[in-house]
Amino acid sequence: MPRYALITGASSGIGLALAEAMARRGQALILVARQRDALESIACELAQRFGVDVLFRVCDLSEPLQLSGLLHELEQSGRQIEMLVNNAGFGNSGEFVEQDWSREQELIELNILALARLCHAIGGQMARNGGGQILNVASVAAFQPGPWMSNYYASKAYVLHLSEGLRAELKPHGVKVSVLCPGPTRSAFFRNANLEARRLDGSKLMMSPEEVALVTVKALQRNKAIIIPGWRNRLLAWSPRMGPRWLVRLIAGRVIRSALPR
Ligand SMILES: NC(=O)c1ccc[n+]([C@@H]2O[C@H](COP(=O)([O-])OP(=O)(O)OC[C@H]3O[C@@H](n4cnc5c(N)ncnc54)[C@H](OP(=O)(O)O)[C@@H]3O)[C@@H](O)[C@H]2O)c1
Numbered sequence: 001m002p003r004y005a006l007i008t009g010a011s012s013g014i015g016l017a018l019a020e021a022m023a024r025r026g027q028a029l030i031l032v033a034r035q036r037d038a039l040e041s042i043a044c045e046l047a048q049r050f051g052v053d054v055l056f057r058v059c060d061l062s063e064p065l066q067l068s069g070l071l072h073e074l075e076q077s078g079r080q081i082e083m084l085v086n087n088a089g090f091g092n093s094g095e096f097v098e099q100d101w102s103r104e105q106e107l108i109e110l111n112i113l114a115l116a117r118l119c120h121a122i123g124g125q126m127a128r129n130g131g132g133q134i135l136n137v138a139s140v141a142a143f144q145p146g147p148w149m150s151n152y153y154a155s156k157a158y159v160l161h162l163s164e165g166l167r168a169e170l171k172p173h174g175v176k177v178s179v180l181c182p183g184p185t186r187s188a189f190f191r192n193a194n195l196e197a198r199r200l201d202g203s204k205l206m207m208s209p210e211e212v213a214l215v216t217v218k219a220l221q222r223n224k225a226i227i228i229p230g231w232r233n234r235l236l237a238w239s240p241r242m243g244p245r246w247l248v249r250l251i252a253g254r255v256i257r258s259a260l261p262r
Contacts, residue, residue: 018085057070111155216229
């Protein structure tokens with residue numbers, strides 16, 4: 001039986017581009033997301049183009065019971081997962097206290113809890129088997145607070161810190177952990193977060209999901225700890241360290257507010 005890479009959020013954007021880049025390198029895949037039709041046609045296409053085994057599982061990862069079902073099924077199947085890509089995630093924008101709590105809770109369930117649970121279950125399995133690799137998708141947002149996207153920015157800070165911690169903990173067990181921190185990337189992300197991406201469209205910061213995926217698969221081969229595609233995004237990620245926190249909050253808040261719909 002082949003050994004699989006399980007990729008969450010593989011029905012579009014960065015997850016889809018990572019799935020394609022990995023299939024191109026001969027990696028068998030298990031794709032996870034909510035949209036059955038999209039997953040089915042992507043699995044079929046990747047299997048045909050690259051001659052690899054591509055399975056898919058429909059799961060709303062923000063629903064703990066569905067996630068339990070997925071983990072149970074994976075365990076029962078005996079399929080070995082050699083790579084876990086925790087990519088599924090979304091953002092929300094606007095004043096935190098004005099948002100529907102259900103949406104903010106869903107964000108925490110998906111961006112934080114599902115990711116942590118998958119790291120715990122599959123990372124634990126990898127450690128017992130003596131090896132594996134985990135890639136968690138954070139963001140350049142992980143390096144600073146983000147007023148008017150406070151919950152999203154905080155969720156990505158969690159992903160960055162959890163990943164760095166697990167990298168040290170799991171190293172003696174032969175499990176490699178990396179964290180991907182993309183900058184603005186052309187995908188459904190902005191529409192789903194209720195942000196106007198038009199201002200960023202011409203920006204040199206904006207990358208395609210395929211560019212992000214290519215940088216990522218190369219960095220994974222080198223077992224890089226923190227992967228930030230593009231030198232401009234690396235500058236963006238490290239710049240908050242240069243100034244005082246009040247200035248970082250002020251600038252981040254102004255940038256995010258300017259992208260809110262009027
Ligand atoms: N685009 C950017 O500028 C950017 C920048 C930095 C970081 N990121 C991060 O990159 C990751 C991928 O985002 P993207 O830009 O590729 O956006 P995207 O195109 O909207 O992709 C999000 C993926 O997550 C899946 N997903 C969403 N909710 C889900 C749920 N409840 N259960 C299971 N799957 C779910 C979606 O599939 P279904 O709808 O089929 O479920 C989709 O495949 C996210 O973690 C995001 O925070 C994006």
